Amino acid sequence: xxxxxxxxxxxxxxxxxxxxxxxxxxxxxxxxxxxxxxxxxxxxxxxxxxxxxxxxxxxxxxxxxxxxxxxxxxxxxxxxxxxxxxxxxxxxxxxxxxxxxxxxxxxxxxxxxxxxxxxxxxxxxxxxxxxxxxxxxxxxxxxxxxxxxxxxxxxxxxxxxxxxxxxxxxxxxxxxxxxxxxxxxxxxxxxxxxxxxxxxxxxxxxxxxxxxxxxxxxxxxxxxxxxxxxxxxxxxxxxxxxxxxxxxxxxxxxxxxxxxxxxxxxxxxxxxxxxxxxxxxxxxxxxxxxxxxxxxxxxxxxxxxxxxxxxxxxxxxxxxxxxxxxxxxxxxxxxxxxxxxxxxxxxxxxxxxxxxxxxxxxxxxxxxxxxxxxxxxxxxxxxxxxxxxxxxxxxxxxxxxxxxxxxxxxxxxxxxxxxxxxxxxxxxxxxxxxxxxxxxxxxxxxxxxxxxxxxxxxxxxxxxxxxxxxxxxxxxxxxxxxxxxxxxxxxxxxxxxxxxxxxxxxxxxxxxxxxxxxxxxxxxxxxxxxxxxxxxxxxxxxxxxxxxxxxxxxxxxxxxxxxxxxxxxxxxxxxxxxxxxxxxxxxxxxxxxxxxxxxx
Amino acid sequence: xxxxxxxxxxxxxxxxxxxxxxxxxxxxxxxxxxxxxxxxxxxxxxxxxxxxxxxxxxxxxxxxxxxxxxxxxxxxxxxxxxxxxxxxxxxxxxxxxxxxxxxxxxxxxxxxxxxxxxxxxxxxxxxxxxxxxxxxxxxxxxxxxxxxxxxxxxxxxxxxxxxxxxxxxxxxxxxxxxxxxxxxxxxxxxxxxxxxxxxxxxxxxxxxxxxxxxxxxxxxxxxxxxxxxxxxxxxxxxxxxxxxxxxxxxxxxxxxxxxxxxxxxxxxxxxxxxxxxxxxxxxxxxxxxxxxxxxxxxxxxxxxxxxxxxxxxxxxxxxxxxxxxxxxxxxxxxxxxxxxxxxxxxxxxxxxxxxxxxxxxxxxxxxxxxxxxxxxxxxx
Numbered sequence: 014x015x016x017x018x019x020x021x022x023x024x025x026x027x028x029x030x031x032x033x034x035x036x037x038x039x040x041x042x043x044x045x046x047x048x049x050x051x052x053x054x055x056x057x058x059x060x061x062x063x064x065x066x067x068x069x070x071x072x073x074x075x076x077x078x079x080x081x082x083x084x085x086x087x088x089x090x091x092x093x094x095x096x097x098x099x100x101x102x103x104x105x106x107x108x109x110x111x112x113x114x115x116x117x118x119x120x121x122x123x124x125x126x127x128x129x130x131x132x133x134x135x136x137x138x139x140x141x142x143x144x145x146x147x148x149x150x151x152x153x154x155x156x157x158x159x160x161x162x163x164x165x166x167x168x169x170x171x172x173x174x175x176x177x178x179x180x181x182x183x184x185x186x187x188x189x190x191x192x193x194x195x196x197x198x199x200x201x202x203x204x205x206x207x208x209x210x211x212x213x214x215x216x217x218x219x220x221x222x223x224x225x226x227x228x229x230x231x232x233x234x235x236x237x238x239x240x241x242x243x244x245x246x247x248x249x250x251x252x253x254x255x256x257x258x259x260x261x262x263x264x265x266x267x268x269x270x271x272x273x274x275x276x277x278x279x280x281x282x283x284x285x286x287x288x289x290x291x292x293x294x295x296x297x298x299x300x301x302x303x304x305x306x307x308x309x310x311x312x313x314x315x316x317x318x319x320x321x322x323x324x325x326x327x328x329x330x331x332x333x334x335x336x337x338x339x340x341x342x343x344x345x346x347x348x349x350x351x352x353x354x355x356x357x358x359x360x361x362x363x364x365x366x367x368x369x370x371x372x373x374x375x376x377x378x379x380x381x382x383x384x385x386x387x388x389x390x391x392x393x394x395x396x397x398x399x400x401x402x403x404x405x406x407x408x409x410x411x412x413x414x415x416x417x418x419x420x421x422x423x424x425x426x427x428x429x430x431x432x433x434x435x436x437x438x439x440x441x442x443x444x445x446x447x448x449x450x451x452x453x454x455x456x457x458x459x460x461x462x463x464x465x466x467x468x469x470x471x472x473x474x475x476x477x478x479x480x481x482x483x484x485x486x487x488x489x490x491x492x493x494x495x496x497x498x499x500x501x502x503x504x505x506x507x508x509x510x511x512x513x514x515x516x517x518x519x520x521x522x523x524x525x526x527x528x529x530x531x532x533x534x535x536x537x538x539x540x541x542x543x544x545x546x547x548x549x550x551x552x553x554x555x556x557x558x559x560x561x562x563x564x565x566x567x568x569x570x571x572x573x574x575x576x577x578x579x580x581x582x583x584x585x586x587x588x589x590x591x592x593x594x595x596x597x598x599x600x601x602x603x604x605x606x607x608x609x610x611x612x613x
Numbered sequence: 614x615x616x617x618x619x620x621x622x623x624x625x626x627x628x629x630x631x632x633x634x635x636x637x638x639x640x641x642x643x644x645x646x647x648x649x650x651x652x653x654x655x656x657x658x659x660x661x662x663x664x665x666x667x668x669x670x671x672x673x674x675x676x677x678x679x680x681x682x683x684x685x686x687x688x689x690x691x692x693x694x695x696x697x698x699x700x701x702x703x704x705x706x707x708x709x710x711x712x713x714x715x716x717x718x719x720x721x722x723x724x725x726x727x728x729x730x731x732x733x734x735x736x737x738x739x740x741x742x743x744x745x746x747x748x749x750x751x752x753x754x755x756x757x758x759x760x761x762x763x764x765x766x767x768x769x770x771x772x773x774x775x776x777x778x779x780x781x782x783x784x785x786x787x788x789x790x791x792x793x794x795x796x797x798x799x800x801x802x803x804x805x806x807x808x809x810x811x812x813x814x815x816x817x818x819x820x821x822x823x824x825x826x827x828x829x830x831x832x833x834x835x836x837x838x839x840x841x842x843x844x845x846x847x848x849x850x851x852x853x854x855x856x857x858x859x860x861x862x863x864x865x866x867x868x869x870x871x872x873x874x875x876x877x878x879x880x881x882x883x884x885x886x887x888x889x890x891x892x893x894x895x896x897x898x899x900x901x902x903x904x905x906x907x908x909x910x911x912x913x914x915x916x917x918x919x920x921x922x923x924x925x926x927x928x929x930x931x932x933x934x935x936x937x938x939x940x941x942x943x944x945x946x947x948x949x950x951x952x953x954x955x956x957x958x959x960x961x962x963x964x965x966x967x968x969x970x971x972x973x974x975x976x977x978x979x980x981x982x983x984x985x986x987x988x989x990x991x992x993x
Contacts, residue, residue, distance in 0.1 A: 539824075541982065564828035567983040569801040569849050573671065574618055574870055574878035576924060577889070577912075583927070583987055590988065 015233075016089050018270040019199045023091045023228065024144075025108055027133060028118035029126035029485075033148040037118055037180035037189070038076075038092060044186060045078035045090070047259060074214070075226060075272055076259040082194045090193060091257075091272035093213060093228070095132070101360065102489075103308050104214070106135045107288045110304055111213040111228030111272065114142040114197030116189060117164070121147050121155035121177070124163045124456070126426065126485050133168055144192045145172040151179035167452050202269030207298040208232030208240070210267070210275070210291040215282040217336040221253070223279040224261075226272075227291060230302060233268040234275060239294040243301035247284055248294050249277035283339040308340045310358025311419070311490065312365055312385045312469050313402040315346060315512065316372070317354030319379035319592055319603040324353045330376035331355060334368065341368055346403065350512040350596045351381055351606070356403055362469050381594075381603040383512050387465045390417040390493050404514040407500050410551060417493040418464050422447075425459040425476065427484035432457055434479040442467035442475075443518060463488075464496065466516070501526055503533065504547040508597025512606055519550075527556040536605040539563035544599050616667040616863045617694065619649065619686065620874030621675040622896070625709060629743035629813070632805035634876040634894050635673035641896060645875070646682050648903040650689050652873050655908055657693040660871065664695045667860035668702040674730075676710040680718065687722035701859040703728055703767075708746035711754035716761045726858070727758050728767040728798075734785040738774055741819075743809070748788070755792055765856060767796035772834065773827035774802050775810070775819040782830045783837060790841045795856040799834060800849050801827065848931050848980055865932050866940075867925040875899050887916040918945065922952065926990050930983060935967075935974020949973050956989040 028034035041047075078090040095108040109115065115136040119125055136143055145164050147157045157177050164172040176188035210227040217223050234240065238251045253276040255263040267273045279285055287308070290301035318327045328345075335341050342358035359365040365385060372378050391399045391407070392414045401407050423444065427435055429451070436446070436459065444461035452458050463472075468488065476484050501522050503513040513533075517525050526548030533546045537560050548556040568579055593600040622635045623642055668690065675683060683704065690696065703726040704719050711729065719727070733739055734748045751768075758766055768789050772782045789797055804811050804821065813819040822830070835845055843851040847865060850858065863870060872879045876894035880887070890913040893899050902909040916924065922945055929936035941949045950957060950968055957973070960966040965979030965986050979986050 541985070561825065564825055565831070565981045566985055567848060567981060568803075569831075570803040574864055574872055574880065575891070576864075576878070576880075576928065577891075579927065580924075583984065583991060586984055587988055587991060 015268045021089045021200055021270045022193050022197045023112045024114040024197050025093045025095050025112045026116045029129045032118050032120040033180045040180050040183050040186045045080045047078045075257045077256045080190050088194050104287055108213045109136050109139045111211050117143050117145045118148050119160045121149045121157045121160045122152050124160055131487050142197050144196055145175040146189055147175050147177045148180050150177045151182050200270030202231045204233050204269045206231040207296050208234055208293045209298045211302050212287055212289050215285045217282050221276045223282045223285050225275045225285040228272050229267050229269050231269050233266050235266045240291050241294045243290040244305050251277045281336050310342045313358045314385040315354055315383035316357050317351040317381045319381050321352045330372050348512045350510045350594050381606050384515050385469045387419050404516045405511045415495050416498045418496045420491040420494050421465050421488040422491050423461045423463050423488045425486040427480050428455055429457050431480040438475050499550050502549045505596045505599040506544045510596045522550055523555050530556045530558040534558035536608050614863050614868045615665050616860050616870035617665040618872045618877055619670045620877045621672040622875045623677050624674045626745045629810040630808055632808050644900050648900045649874055651903045653693050666697045669860040670704040674707045675704050676706040676715050684718045684722040708750035708754040713757050720762050726765040727763045731768045732771050734788045735781045766794050768794050769798045771800055771802050772830045775821055779830050786834055786837055795853040797851045846933050865928045867928050887921045889914050927987050930975050935972045956993040959989050
């Protein structure tokens with residue numbers, strides 16, 4: 014017997030980082046006894062270590078709760094959690110498409126943030142009912158009236174009756190459940206129609222394989238059914254369907270309006286792409302649900318093992334990583350400086366950093382990462398077009414007619430006092446000013462058209478430091494634009510180091526060349542000979558630094574009979590050597606390649 | 614050839630750069646002294662077939678021990694161990710504790726070599742290092758030493774000190790030359806983690822000299838000492854003819870030695886196996902274990918032949934005369950020039966090493982880059 018559809022509520026929670034999304038989710042689960050208090054691991058939904066440390070959700074998850082409302086009826090509430098970062102906008106939009114409502118959590122001490130707003134618009138695009146909730150009212154600095162005014166002014170949503178809660182203490186959280194029951198519409202859909210299940214997430218399990226997390230829009234799916242992924246065309250036999258309890262709980266069927274998972278011995282999450290529609294092979298739907306997009310990597314970098322001997326281990330780690338994150342692309346590449354490694358593509362900078370961190374932490378690898386690059390469109394003299402994601406592969410300037418780079422529309426929210434300094438930053442990053450609006454007295458929205466390659470370096474850090482952390486920003490990918498770009502190379506003792514090459518705008522090449530050369534001069538240890546460091550565009554040297562020759566390298570200390578100390582020091586030196594990469598005659602420490610990324 | 618080392622882990626005050634095991638608190642001096650004597654008794658039966666050619670009492674500052682103790686320790690030592698009649702017996706002293714009584718006690722107990730810690734002849738630098746003596750104290754100590762009969766005297770000095778100018782260092786060497794000191798050990802300051810100086814440098818309160826300036830200082834010092842009748846016989850050691858330190862030469866020859874006292878290190882051939890071990894560095898553990906009749910030994914390791922050969926190279930190449938091919942052959946049954954042919958070939962190409970009929974040795978450039986050279990032997 015299927016659960017009565019009119020008693021189902023599917024919703025998600027929209028909140029800025031730190032505004033209390035996970036804490037609220039925890040309270041909802043406690044109140045509905047979905048998890049016993051004693052089993053309650055803080056912030057249950059965010060299960061990855063990195064997510065916990067950074068306080069953000071990377072992958073979305075879902076949980077089913079039962080709640081007996083004041084009207085005496087018991088409702089099934091499916092909470093679908095959404096990732097909380099600009100790199101994952103598409104994943105957020107698919108998770109929202111699986112819901113009928115969204116709880117908008119606003120921190121009473123902070124008000125609305127830019128990123129929240131972006132997600133609210135996504136929710137409105139998906140025609141979701143939005144339930145504003147004012148959180149953290151237990152804090153002394155809480156200003157719930159201001160938060161309500163912001164919601165009404167900025168989003169245009171009546172918020173006078175929004176529940177004022179403290180997810181931390183549990184105060185008024187039950188009101189949120191009541192609002193969900195009364196305000197979020199019950200799902201529509203026909204259990205008898207051909208199956209249409211929207212994949213909003215996927216998860217790789219060592220035993221079950223890749224699971225599709227779905228919201229069934231129409232129809233019913235049971236174990237034994239042969240299913241088809243409408244975009245990829247792949248077909249599988251369903252071995253199990255289930256719900257999130259919050260662990261996986263197998264059920265007999267999933268039917269229109271319900272949220273759950275489908276297990277079908279799928280080998281990798283790449284085969285169950287977020288946004289794809291699952292239907293029955295025997296009785297397929299006429300057309301898939303709309304909104305499917307291939308998630309394309311936007312930011313690329315070379316990832317190499319710090320110790321060349323770990324190449325195989327890195328390959329295995331990447332293989333495992335993409336089992337759970339199909340949006341990462343990678344292919345082998347070689348660098349003269351770094352040896353064998355991989356060119357990896359990511360949705361954005363944060364995505365890249367998280368992946369690197371997971372590789373280092375979960376697979377215990379030491380990595381060397383090259384400067385991130387975007388994909389440049391290169392129009393060749395012969396009329397052909399080449400897409401270049403690695404500066405080393407840029408054809409010679411003689412063969413290039415012109416180059417184009419990807420642009421983004423950047424939205425920056427900031428208190429007015431930082432506008433001047435942020436505008437300077439945007440200008441410096443080749444931004445073109447589009448618009449400035451006062452959203453309210455204390456909040457300005459700046460819009461800039463900017464090259465993506467300028468924001469993948471240190472734009473975010475710059476924004477934070479110029480606004481004392483108050484400004485936030487997000488971006489939408491735009492089109493390509495012709496630009497005067499050059500390849501900036503670095504030579505160490507006359508030998509070019511491919512891993513350091515970057516593509517930059519001609520106007521910035523000199524400053525960048527100088528800064529990187531200076532940095533290299535700091536991080537390259539002195540060797541037995543003098544090392545000239547040169548920055549070059551084409552054949553032209555634009556900056557030069559020198560690492561002086563080392564004069565002595567000898568232990569001139571008396572350790573008496575303690576020869577183990579001498580040996581240990583030598584061992585250490587030997588280890589250090591292993592972490593050096595040979596660029597021509599010069600030994601370069603692995604971390605030098607990364608330290609040049611952090612240049613002011 | 615075998616050496617015997619005795620560690621006295623007490624000082625009047627701990628220097629700001631020092632990371633050796635020593636304490637400014639002397640409350641357990643008596644207990645420690647008794648424990649040392651017990652440790653000698655424990656080792657005596659194990660060492661009855663071993664003749665010791667050198668003895669070195671180091672620290673810490675051995676001369677801070679209250680009167681009578683050093684004399685008694687040495688007579689215990691001679692009673693229980695086979696000390697060669699012509700043994701070189703060195704004792705370390707710092708200028709502030711080198712009183713006439715103390716030095717007389719040493720010479721009467723058979724000490725025939727005195728090693729005085731000067732470090733620098735600049736009072737300003739001495740204060741900065743946290744040392745408790747002055748240049749004048751040192752000069753007085755040298756006078757006293759001579760008066761009681763010491764002729765074989767060493768002075769320890771340092772270069773690459775924070776705030777040290779080339780002239781400061783040269784002044785120090787000039788003083789030693791003018792005083793006619795026949796042996797000088799000149800080490801470069803190594804900043805060790807956990808020392809107050811390390812923290813000062815990290816916090817920017819102290820600045821180490823530029824490495825090039827430090828290298829100049831060292832090179833000028835070597836030239837000056839050589840002009841004045843000293844031979845550099847090891848990377849950091851200089852002696853007038855006949856005044857080389859036999860105890861330290863034994864370390865560089867990778868010879869046998871027994872260490873007594875806190876955190877002392879030993880290398881002995883035991884039942885045919887080349888073996889290294891050290892004593893605990895925890896004072897309470899040391900006193901308790903010895904009191905219970907146990908050897909306070911830690912980290913005993915049997916050294917494989919390959920490793921023993923490398924150690925011999927690592928230590929031997931510190932000497933200006935390098936490694937004796939015949940001694941190496943006698944010990945390992947292989948000529949080092951054959952054994953390490955690839956490393957030697959590379960180092961010859963780099964212009965760092967010299968091979969002669971008798972020896973394998975680093976030249977001046979090789980000595981400057983001894984670590985690089987050793988890594989080649991290690992990797993081979």
